[in-house]
Amino acid sequence: MTLCITCQRLGDREVKHKSFFWFVLPSALAMMLFIFFPIISVIVQSLHVEHEQVIRKVESCDLFGCKESTTIDQEATAALRAAEPLGQFAGFKTYLDRNHLATKEVGTTWKNTSSWRDFGAQMLNLPFYKAIGFTLTFTFVVTPLVIIVGFVIAVAVNSAVRQLRGPLIFFSLLPMMITPLVGALILFWMVDARGIIGATLQHLAGDPELSVKASTPLMWIMLMVYGVWHAAPFAFIVYYAGLQTVNKETLEAARVDGANRWLQIRHVVIPHLLPLTTFIALMQLMDNFRVFEPIVSFAANAHATSLSWAIYNDLGGETRQLSSAAATSVLTIIGVAILLSPVLVRTWRDFDRK
């Protein structure tokens, strides 16, 4: 009897393949249908373009002879589009056109410009490079700032009186939990030339015409300020939780050895928080790379666009440019893959070692 139970226990330590399958099936199906297939669908769509309109030649004869004219055959066009909704195969044509990689334009710009600076400025006039330029700048400026600001707040809150910490955390959570579109709007209205911050800036600069909306550098700065404001609380909360588990004895030992406050932070606290930093950086890289809502809220698209915004712009509007959006999406996904690759390789190695 006892033996039997032991056998069963050993067998049950693992979820059996069959029960694992049934437990995981619903979420696997959801992700398969609505994340994996769309990625395939995007790739296929990006290789096609919409059918051109069917042109019909009509010959009309009158007293002076026959003339040939062309008209658009609406019916035939609609029928063709309904029969092959994907459109016609175009290969990488969409990828190379002016709205995406713009190989031809980049080539001419390269030949016609003399300095790097000039070349860069010209490139930013091309929609795709404008979008990726801002996206990458945003990602790599906001991510480190979020980590630094979050850390500073965490250390400060951690040395506040215990009764104050609850309210401090409560208000800190607001900028993070707020809907990105709404949070950005709230800041945007304050920065408006007629809003409190905008008016103060005008006053400080002594320039009554100063307007964030009209200046590209100010708009970039404003978007990044929003990015840090929105994400710093996340880094703060994670670091704050990490600070609660710093080994008190190690700190005490460092103090006995004569380490001052800065040295304690430098040699005990920061190494302890390092793994958390990797986690925050990973999350932030993923989230900042998809920066989108603040550009809508700030109506910033004249000065700054992002990859996500470019897709949104293609999809919305009167004519839905599905192929163009699909090509940008594929390029974005490649970007995400490059961004994630170091993490994935490391995770895989860690697992392999186990």
Place this chain on the structure above:
Amino acid sequence: MSSKAQRQPAAITLLVVAVLATWMALAAFPFLWTLWGSFKVEGDFFSKADWFNALTGTLTVAETGGRFTGNGYYGAWVQEEFWRAALNSLIVCFFVVTISLTLGTLGGYALARSTYRYAFWFLLAALIFRAMPPITLVSGYLPVFFQWNLWGHTATTIIVLVAINQPFTLWMLHSFFKNIPAELDESAMVDGCTRFQAFRNVIIPVMWPGVITTGLFSFLLAYNDFAVTAMLLSKENQTMIPKVASFLGTTQTKGNVMFAVASVVSVTAPLFLMIMFFQRQIVGGLTAGAVKG
């Protein structure tokens, strides 16, 4: 702790106070300012003359007679039918949260109890899916949804949001289930339960703290989403966030930007209450992934 605070040199205490005061002003002030301003007229909230008008409400008094006005709220909720969007948001959020959690608890539990290689690959795939910007997926949905007439319905959006939510839900619940000792369900199975019965009778009663925390984050994702809801919902099924965005296009020209301000405050209020009641769970949830990972 207070003894430690007393040992701090004055300069450091001052620095800490300065950092905290600045951060509190940055974090809380924009919300208070907008809340206050939403009860004013546009001429005060966006004052050409002097932003100080927003505090005193000079034009509000001149235009409406009182120091505060509910015109923005009336315009948004009644005139522009924001209540409809609020109702839609409620429906979408309710179903997204319940379906996400149902699928997520099943999957998360199995992933937490399995050490086979494919469980690891599954989680890794979920991490990659988590990194996909939702708007790229939307451009994959649209051609198909148009083709099959799925576009515009609330149900479609709910399922899409559930799917986009799954990677995160799975990771979070997986780490919560790891914390529930495996001996618990094993002993149930020794007593003759099947895996599912063990899950139902032994795990479900003890899993609620983790499920509530995960539910909060699922709710936030559905509530805060703009990319998916803006692209996939028809006008009558619109939720609150795309509705706020549509106010910007239509009402800014009419000079009724105060509708947008009022609706922004209305969107913020439930989030405010949520943080107030669930602060501990939210903080716990944010750190659950990090501290163990």
